[in-house]
Amino acid sequence: MEVTRTKVEGDLRVRQMKAQALLRGEIEGEDLEREVEQRLLFTKFEEAQNWARKNALFPLGFGLACCAIEMITVVGSPRNDLSRFGAEVIRFSPRQADLLILSGRVSIKMAPIIRRLYEQMLEPKWVIAMGACSSSAGMFNNYAVVQGADKFLPVDVYVPGCPPRPEALIYGIMKLQDQISGDPAMGWRERYRAEGTEEIA
Amino acid sequence: MDATGLELIAQRVREKVGEDAVTGTIFYRRAATLEVAPPSVHDVLAYLRDGEDEPWERLMSVHGCDYLPEEPRLGIHYELLSMERADRLNVRTRVGVGDPHVPTVVDLHPTANFQEREVYDMFGVVFDGHPDMRRILMPEDYEGYPQRRDFPMGGEPVIYTYNEPKLPRWYD
Amino acid sequence: MTDEPGTMTEPLQVPYRERERSVTMEPMGEHDELLTINIGPHHPATHGVLRLLTTLEGEIVRDVKPIIGYVHTGIEKSCEDQQYWKVIPFVERMDYLAYYFNAQAFCMAVERLLDEEVPERAQWLRVIHLELNRVASHLFWIATGALDLGAITMLWWGCRDRDLALDLFEMSGGQRFHTRYFQVGGVVEDIPPGFVEMTREFVKTMRTRIPQYLDLLDRNEIWLQRTKGTGIVPAEDLLALGVTGPLLRAAGVGWDLRKATPYSGYENFDFNIPVGSVGDNYDRFRVRVEEMSESLNIVEQALDGLPEGPYITPNRKVALPPRHELATSMEALIHHFKLVTEGFRVPPGEAYAAIESPRGELGCFVLADGSAKPARVHMRDPSFVNLQALPEMARDSLLADFIACVAMLDPILGGVDR
Numbered sequence: 133m134e135v136t137r138t139k140v141e142g143d144l145r146v147r148q149m150k151a152q153a154l155l156r157g158e159i160e161g162e163d164l165e166r167e168v169e170q171r172l173l174f175t176k177f178e179e180a181q182n183w184a185r186k187n188a189l190f191p192l193g194f195g196l197a198c199c200a201i202e203m204i205t206v207v208g209s210p211r212n213d214l215s216r217f218g219a220e221v222i223r224f225s226p227r228q229a230d231l232l233i234l235s236g237r238v239s240i241k242m243a244p245i246i247r248r249l250y251e252q253m254l255e256p257k258w259v260i261a262m263g264a265c266s267s268s269a270g271m272f273n274n275y276a277v278v279q280g281a282d283k284f285l286p287v288d289v290y291v292p293g294c295p296p297r298p299e300a301l302i303y304g305i306m307k308l309q310d311q312i313s314g315d316p317a318m319g320w321r322e323r324y325r326a327e328g329t330e331e332i333a
Numbered sequence: 334m335d336a337t338g339l340e341l342i343a344q345r346v347r348e349k350v351g352e353d354a355v356t357g358t359i360f361y362r363r364a365a366t367l368e369v370a371p372p373s374v375h376d377v378l379a380y381l382r383d384g385e386d387e388p389w390e391r392l393m394s395v396h397g398c399d400y401l402p403e404e405p406r407l408g409i410h411y412e413l414l415s416m417e418r419a420d421r422l423n424v425r426t427r428v429g430v431g432d433p434h435v436p437t438v439v440d441l442h443p444t445a446n447f448q449e450r451e452v453y454d455m456f457g458v459v460f461d462g463h464p465d466m467r468r469i470l471m472p473e474d475y476e477g478y479p480q481r482r483d484f485p486m487g488g489e490p491v492i493y494t495y496n497e498p499k500l501p502r503w504y505d
Numbered sequence: 506m507t508d509e510p511g512t513m514t515e516p517l518q519v520p521y522r523e524r525e526r527s528v529t530m531e532p533m534g535e536h537d538e539l540l541t542i543n544i545g546p547h548h549p550a551t552h553g554v555l556r557l558l559t560t561l562e563g564e565i566v567r568d569v570k571p572i573i574g575y576v577h578t579g580i581e582k583s584c585e586d587q588q589y590w591k592v593i594p595f596v597e598r599m600d601y602l603a604y605y606f607n608a609q610a611f612c613m614a615v616e617r618l619l620d621e622e623v624p625e626r627a628q629w630l631r632v633i634h635l636e637l638n639r640v641a642s643h644l645f646w647i648a649t650g651a652l653d654l655g656a657i658t659m660l661w662w663g664c665r666d667r668d669l670a671l672d673l674f675e676m677s678g679g680q681r682f683h684t685r686y687f688q689v690g691g692v693v694e695d696i697p698p699g700f701v702e703m704t705r706e707f708v709k710t711m712r713t714r715i716p717q718y719l720d721l722l723d724r725n726e727i728w729l730q731r732t733k734g735t736g737i738v739p740a741e742d743l744l745a746l747g748v749t750g751p752l753l754r755a756a757g758v759g760w761d762l763r764k765a766t767p768y769s770g771y772e773n774f775d776f777n778i779p780v781g782s783v784g785d786n787y788d789r790f791r792v793r794v795e796e797m798s799e800s801l802n803i804v805e806q807a808l809d810g811l812p813e814g815p816y817i818t819p820n821r822k823v824a825l826p827p828r829h830e831l832a833t834s835m836e837a838l839i840h841h842f843k844l845v846t847e848g849f850r851v852p853p854g855e856a857y858a859a860i861e862s863p864r865g866e867l868g869c870f871v872l873a874d875g876s877a878k879p880a881r882v883h884m885r886d887p888s889f890v891n892l893q894a895l896p897e898m899a900r901d902s903l904l905a906d907f908i909a910c911v912a913m914l915d916p917i918l919g920g921v922d923r
Contacts, residue, residue: 201602239578269488364855398872480582
């Protein structure tokens, strides 16, 4: 059977009536096949899964310092709105979140706590190092700041700035979405040669 | 507050607290500093708070300072405020690194609780009689007193082209 | 006598486990119903990484010990390694909601050491930016404070209006946050054309929005029940604990450094200071909202009377010369070179300058030793001292009221930990 994809004809009301009829089982035979063909979409399972994951990221509500204010502005301000990308649901429990946005300077007292939070998150999980201080200690080259979050966490996207503009953070999240949906070689497990470390509980 | 007012305060403190309590006065850029000996800090602040002529009833800040080339090295400053006169007075003591003990003023001014802990954490000055002498900003088991001038800054060396081949990288 | 780290003589000979003892609560009284929980560094109340060790008896808070230090960045130590004008970006990042205030306190202390006079236009520009920053800081406080108590609409409204204020900062300073706009001796650049009109627009918009906030919160039964009568501390205890700012003014003490010891031209403006009566959370909330209105008054008066003149001190030994002079004058070139490579030197001495930040008295202590780098910079941060009042506020209150107390206390952990 060959499948042809054509645009569904008719304006909105006609299409709605046809869809209702389809669901109620009132169309038979040739008409049924034609209706189903017009609404099918073929893809690979990984692509569909990645598309679902990237458009519904749950950030972990985690803010350390000044970058946290910009992060709250991204989530909470009507001008730069993160819910356009489906990511405005901030879950405070690490078991329910899958994106850790490290916003702010990581001091040596806080680093083990962040590591524990990261380990509590379930696979698949991503990390955005927001701002200069979490990417590389920013301007604080001293005894009290961990020189970059990637000393103890695998980071996927680094967003520079001190603090980065909300648009910059949104660009970072979009880049992460490209990473999730696109090339599987962009994931950190491939880059750090860490296959086999997923927790399957 | 002018220089003569500061001298009068020093005179009254010498009378009431003791001759060797006050070791000096400094009046610089319209700000007054009274320098006292470490064992008498508590009595001087008690007098400044409760004496009849002395309105210095609020302690705004306790902070430490490291005057490295000069001995005694560690200085502790008490910044006093008088709300009725809208005026400030700074009381300063100096202790050496070998015996850094100063009596606490938490019973007079409860605001000094966290601030004395911070001075201990950063400089190593022990306040005798403090109810909770622990580190406050650094991790509990940290060794060293970071804000002393001879404590290294820490961090990582910045990589330029001239020292890049010599520094070990994480993949080594 | 220098000490190597790790090999020093420990003046306090207390073993580690003994030191931990004050953290675990000794049982108080005969109750065995006390439960010590950890409201940990990562918690939903978006006030930064504050750890509260709370002892509960049922639903009532018996004692709370704040544990801080999770954002300690060693800013004060880093400042000893930088030239004076490079310290300003470091110091701005301490109390990260009130960045202009940090810079203002530091610049005031250094100007006092240098005995430098700030020109009048620079003073008025500083006042405009300080008051706009106060409005922005209070907006963020009300956005997150109301979010803690459940009024989530205030988050959207507060952030929306705060974006307007940050647009103004971007116009004058180039960045929304941490603009490094205040320099020693004045401000770094004059305001661009259009700034005055946009600021007037902002003031007009905010004057219509503040009654909207009060409409939303002030007549809401849940808000009133949660904030009225909770977290009361008498004024003498607050004075003894060193608390300043809106917390002290809500308890009835009308102490504001802008009126008591005016600095940077505040004596030219006519504004009121809201003072509460009871000292509960409702008073703190109303005091801050009224302070926002008064700040808008100050901004309007400053815009009306902005004087002409230089925006930074003409003393070339302290401030960079304007760029068009570098092409013609040799002395300007030499001054520029010395200032950029080495920085200006400050004669030896100490100074302490205090200003009124949105949280209380923000003081800066600078010790200069004659070189181009400060020997000690210490900020007396208001949140650090106000946090000592939290156990008093929370004693014998319900857990929900305790969250309201933390929200109304407005701690900023960047300033607490520095």
